[in-house]
Amino acid sequence: MLSLLRRITQEVTAAQTLPSALDIIVRRVRRAMRSEVCSIYLVDPNTEEYVLMATRGLNSGGAGKLSLKAHEGLVSLVGRRAEPVNLEDAHAHPSFHYLSGSGEERYKSFLGVPIIHHRQILGVLVVQHEDKRRFDEGEEAFLITLSAQLAGVIAHAEATGAMTTLDNTEKPTSQDFRYKGIAGSQGVAIGKGMVVYPPADLDVIPDRKTQEIESELSSFSDALKAVRKDIRRASSRLSQHLSEDEKALFDVYLKILDDNALAAEVEHRIKEGNWAQGALRQVVQFHISHFNRMEDPYLRERATDIRDLGRRILSHLQETAPSPTETFKEPVILIGEELTASMLGEVPIDKVIGLVSVMGSSNSHVAILARAMGIPTVMGALDVPYTQLDKVDMIVDGYSGQIFTNPSDHLTENYQQIVDEERQLETEFEALKDLPCETKDGKRLSLFVNTGLSADIARSLDRGAEGIGLYRTEVPFMVRDRFPTEAEQEVIYRQQLEGFAPAPVTVRTLDVGGDKALPYFPIKEENPFLGWRGIRVTLDHLEIFMAQIRAMIKASAGLHNLKIMLPMISNVSEVEEAIVLIQRAYDEVLEEGYDVKMPKVGVMIEVPAAVYQVKELAALVDFMSVGSNDLTQYLLAVDRNNPRVADLYHSFHPAVLRALQSIVTEAKDEHVTLSVCGEMAGDPMGAILFMAMGYDVLSMSSTSLPKVKAVIRHITMEQAENMLSEVLNLSRASAVKKTMEGLMRDANIERFVRPAKSSSMNQ
Incomplete structure (x- = not known):
């Protein structure tokens, strides 16, 4: 079971779009469980309806069109209960609701498990049979395990599918994509994203649009030549210690780098508009995923060879890349999988107006450093498709821990008002510099x-x-x-x-x-x-x-x-x-x-x-x-x-x-x-x-x-002591914060904590 789970997860992770990821799931699960139907319903965050997004066995033409209301049918029952529903005869259950146009009327047995990510119901994974029979414990356990494995992948795929493509001619079809993280440092930043990453790590390389196609092709060609030279040198150096069969491994490496193999695929993606490092990452990840899915252990090991070659090429590409000082010409919002203090130390900090880190929390050292420097920051944004946010318009809300990509003019105007209020407050604060910190009744x-x-x-x-x-x-x-x-x-x-x-x-x-x-x-x-x-x-x-x-x-x-x-x-x-x-x-x-x-x-x-x-x-x-x-x-x-x-x-x-x-x-x-x-x-x-x-x-x-x-x-x-007495016996942290916010509002001091516009937007 473990190997099957791993292969399904790897296939889904490698999928380029959310629909293709969902289709892989229903196809592979149907085959693995020998069920007649496998379907995925995802929750529409706007309507809270369960939308049939992918199916094998039901009417595939209904995918993306058919839906169940939040309190309608067995699928929504699974979502409301947040636990599996396993029925021998689904039609006999009081919650059964026939989804017109799906073709499910002939299927009796039903097993649905929730897809949950960070306590949020993303959707429901369903398998069905024509015969009246209860799915056994092993089948239920398999589906639960798979759902838990895939929840994060689906959450990320949903987010990624919302992003713009590399094609410069395409415009976002909608705006104000919102992602939730943890408020790391208060404030608001409005600007373009710039993805930063540690060197020689393929997995964190972002996609980046480029107009310099010829320059990127030339850089890639130079890197290829350098790697080929490295491999020939290594082969020569070790030749006296290796057998003929072992020396043949170096020939395999050179064949992989052949102009008609991996190199040609990378060049094709560069010509489509991605920079060389991003194109390399896409091709290498595709091939690694392909080899990992193979049954033969020897062939699966070739994924390691591909990754090694990819890192070698990347290393040469990064040697000739511009330094951060050259790259940072306009103020940017730095984004990374895990921002660190050392990363901040490598960039001109006067050009950084906001930070977004996929990993970490509000008490990570980079968040503490951000607060010290007054840089609006969101941490722990696990579902943000950060590799696709390079040069994308963004808003970072360090008050609520929210990130918006491709913001609409209306949203940008609202947040610009917050920025203006913050500047006004800074002016007020300057007048307090030489005054003592004491209450109105003299407490120092x-x-x-x-x-x-x-x-x-x-x-x-x-x-x-x-x-x-x-x-x-x-x-x-x-x-x-x-x-x-x-x-x-x-x-x-x-x-x-x-x-x-x-x-x-x-x-x-x-x-x-x-x-x-x-x-x-x-x-x-x-x-x-x-x-x-x-x-x-x-x-x-x-x-x-x-x-x-x-x-x-x-x-x-x-x-x-x-x-x-x-x-x-x-x-x-x-x-x-x-x-x-x-x-x-x-x-x-x-x-x-x-x-x-x-x-x-x-x-x-x-x-x-x-x-x-x-x-x-x-x-x-x-x-x-x-x-x-x-x-x-x-x-x-x-x-x-x-x-x-x-x-x-x-x-x-x-x-x-x-x-x-x-x-x-x-x-x-x-x-x-x-x-x-x-x-x-x-x-x-x-x-x-x-x-x-x-x-x-x-x-x-x-x-x-x-x-x-x-x-x-x-x-x-006296006001402070009254506030303390109001909250000290409360039983929940949320109640403490909500009560304090109300008391501070009554005392007319809430505006010093966050601008009025920010307060109204996040209520």
Whole structure:
């Protein structure tokens, strides 16, 4: 069964259009189950009707024309119940409804299974027989398994089928195609898409229209010549070690590259208007799919040869491709399967107005970076056909997590109004830069920034930051190919400490592991977020920890504004051990003649164990900072970087809010400063609740700071406390957010969170 499932899935994945994908499914399933009928009904999102989209056995002329209403017939019953319906005599069931014109009147037995993708019913897969008989458990299990396998493929095919073709003469037949992701960074971007991808990876190469046909043909021809030369050289080098049969493999490679074989197909697609890299990907994927479907194991292995040759050609094509700086001439919306911080570092960031990542969540590092830079971003857009969005007109709605392609003039005008409102708000925020963050009745709240780059200093001070609440030391570690020396670290930390002096600068000790890896210090684990990370790593490597602490303390000489923060604390003993080492480092630096003072030491509260040890930890340290990103992740057992469960990651989950309140209650009499340095602190809604709970300091990206200050300055402490009391006992995250939105609207501060037009469009 597994091999059959794999072959069907591979065939469907390789299909060029949604109708052809559906036809493959009904044809292959009918044959595999020896059923007389196999049909697929898909839900029309506009009418919610179940439309017969493909069939073998019923009247094929009804495909795309015949439909059942949302509460009509056995097909809709399967959809409403979201589980299989298996009937010996379908006609006898009260929900049976004859679909006129389908020719199904003679079929008695019925088995329908739902096609579900991310909790959404996409449609129903049905098999039928003339005889009265119940499909057995094995048949039902096969259809359920196949449906689960194909749901994502169908969802993606639906999205892909909506896109424009490569033919420049064709125009989109309709507009405003909408895809849903996760809001990563607030704001709206209107512009053309540009697909970015890691090098030498065929699967992520986008389709890209080109007018330079001859140039692309020439580039492809040069790449082919280079690969042929590589293969002949390899054959010659290894000839004395191989038998004649083994040497023949290189001849096979050369034949595949022959002008009348793979090369001719690529050239044909280039002439149709695709650039060389996209044409190569299409041809290689087609041949790989073809070989994978073959029964013979030897022939199936030839797919590996095709992929290897494709990568070799691609590598040569990319060597001669223009650099990103040459490519980015106009502002663009960057799109990729999985955008990373390093990808952003390779492009001129002043040309990037929006980001879309198929993978990742709102708490992925690229989303955090996007918020820091104020770039509207949508993450986890799993169904977006990203390879076909190059140079396509798009709108990225970072408020609601929506993406629109080929937007209509009307939709573009509406979103342009939002952009205009955002610019107006920015002007208002500039006037607040030098004003304190305090409520209308005088409650003062300190606003610090999270940073990791020296370039952030000027931006943060320009937006009124009162200090650094979190300096991520892993950033300078990640941009090197080795551990930075103590002297190099001292220079880096000194920049931050001098830039903000005399304001406090909280420097976190090295926090690697989990989703943060150093290329020269790889940590490979089955469960990295529950493994060797944060303080666990540095206490195991004293040479790293001590060099870093000494560098921090030396950098504070004469400034005395350093605070040291320990990440991933889950035991009191970790803090005790770290404090002893910090004292030792301080004594060593003092002996070297530096003018330093013992820095204040604090811990991050980001795992549940620390929440329940607040009193004991507070007795050891000077301050505590809640890392709300990881605390939420660990409390809810949700990987914050996994788009499949991203909708379960709720910063305003009742359990999270109660844990946050509990920390304040437990630390109340312990004389420690309490702060929050997670992304939740930069959300004005979260900032109100944190202030009401009793937190002293909020640390956020510099982009979020003006919004938070504007909101706090427009309410009273009493209003904030009333809002907290309204939501603290609610049982659902959705209820918390909805209630807060209403309360903020009543307080006339909602416009600072999102423009009025955006609010009305997403209600």
